[in-house]
Amino acid sequence: MRILIVEDDREAASYIRKGLRESGHVADHAADGEEGLEMARAAEYDVLVVDRMMPRMDGLTMVETLRKDEDRTPVLILSALGEVDDRVKGLKAGGDDYLVKPYAFAELLARVEALARRRDPETVRTKLVVGDLEMDLLARTVVRDGEEILLQPREFRLLEFLMKHSGQVVTRTMLLEKVWDYHFDPQTNVIDVHISRLRSKIDKPFPRALLHTVRGAGYRLQA
């Protein structure tokens, strides 16, 4: 993937850049909003990672300008502020996801990869398939290896999210935000408990595990 990092803090930018390159992506860097806007217009990027507070042109203005130009490149906004209203403002300006500093690189990588996936033509899918696991979004049924698996509504949504991002790492925070719509971190390992419930239903009775734990990052559903 080709990713543009718009961030005035050079150290932070090189940290992200290095991490993205190690993960096999191409990453460019712009030091402020104006430069970022120019570079985003000049080349095709899969994802933009934009810092909110920058000299010359702040991140929100840059994203708003891009959106006015009908540029739909997915944007991940980085911010040092961490309140709900800040997130709402960021998303209103046209950001697709919002990450509060400081963050673990694994979190950023997971979100960038999830955003790039979103770019795929949004055909309305009614069926998700990962290996021998199938989900029918209309009938709300899950079948693995021909066997129907009964899930609670929340488990269904959790699995749906994992299947939509199959092959990618999803973090606990992403799951809390996207599946539960909670923007805080409970102290207890609530997500791990729910994942292990889900795992006992979709994996345990079968010889091959699909739902993997990625140490220090989160989970990945992969055939």
Added chain:
Amino acid sequence: MERRRAAFLRTTAFRQTLLSAALFALSSFVILGFVYAASAGMMLRRADAAVNAEVEVLEERFQLGGIASLNRYILQRTVGGGADYLYVLVHPSGRSMSGNLTGLPSGVQPDEEGRIQFVYQRPPVGDEAGEDGKDDRTARGRIVGLPSGYRLFVGLDVHEETRLVARMLNTILAASALALALGVAAGIFVSRRFVRRLDRINSVARRVRAGDLQPRAPRNYTGDELDELSENFNNMLDRVEALMHRMRHTGDSIAHDLRTPLTRMRNRLDEALREGGDLDAREQALERAVADTDELLGIFNAILSLSRLEAGESRTSIVRLDPAEIANDLAELYEPVCEDDGLAFDSEIQTGLVMLGDRGLLSQALANVLDNAVKYTPPGGAVTLRLRETGDGRIEFSVTDTGPGIPDADRDRVTQRFVRLDNSRTKPGSGLGLSLVQAIADVHNGRFELGEGPGVVEGGHGPGLRASLSFPRAPAEPG
């Protein structure tokens, strides 16, 4: 000292008293002046009326008997002294014909009514004589011109009256001057007292500024303005002191809470450096160091959101919502967690309630309370989440557990920042969780209360804790 003296002259109190003294002096001057004008005028008018009456008598005499008769009459009146009036009858040649005055005063211009006032010398009578044997007295009367060039003066001795009037005028001036002087003196006195009391308050302020938070402004408990100022000033200092104390406490706690994970992290990194070739151990140490950093950042974030909530800077999105949805979501989130920890989880959620709130914040508050219940309740216990409308019409979320509970004496304390009853700090946690719950309750005009749980239950658990978050119902929707 010189500077001081000059300073009190500039004080508001002094200027105020000076101004009121001047106003007082001026008004007494005006009032006394009015009295003066009225009484002096009255005395002179009375004399004038008497003179007019006598003139009429004399004019009648003249009309009946001519100048000779008039002359005779005056002579009769004035012979031997002791006449009530002063008379002079002047021949057209200027010679004085009769009367008890030596002549008409020269150089005195009569007014329109022909009245004149002048000083004459009365022959000494008894011991009223002046030092030089002469007696200067004031006369006031009318000069009437008679046919054939005769002129007649009839007047009265108004010496006593004019002296009285003059004395009155002097008294009035003296009184006004005295009032002014007394006012200024009072101003100096009052402003000195005022300045002294203000000085004491100012010196307290200076000492506080220099870093000593102990001194307090003196009070006299009269409830006057300065006493009130002192009281407010002292209350402010109390608050500042409490805040400083809290800040210091918070600072100490932050230092303490951060030192532990920082030390741990430092040791792990150090160990990793010395681990040498063992890559696995090295990697593990680094991973744990990252986890420690995350814990530290978590504490910082909690402090930040707490401060923003408490300062009211965090703009919340408060809307009408169904609290049952929040409770159901959290019940669903925590039920498996409890089961994994060997706790029985139960929820009783009343539906059909409406309240005003921010879903995210309310969920976070409840999650914090549930986290605590899960953390402190030993396996075999139970956690219950309830949502109901209380008897007094409030909407109450409550979480009951069968853990050790919180002693009555500590219940108020635990919502303060960094207060952790577990002094050894063996359980993870920042000591900010309940502070955040309290702050979220405050943002919603709600109450956060801790009480006793279900009591000691079988298996020796208890007495448990009941944490309740209650909020007012949403007002009926308009329209």
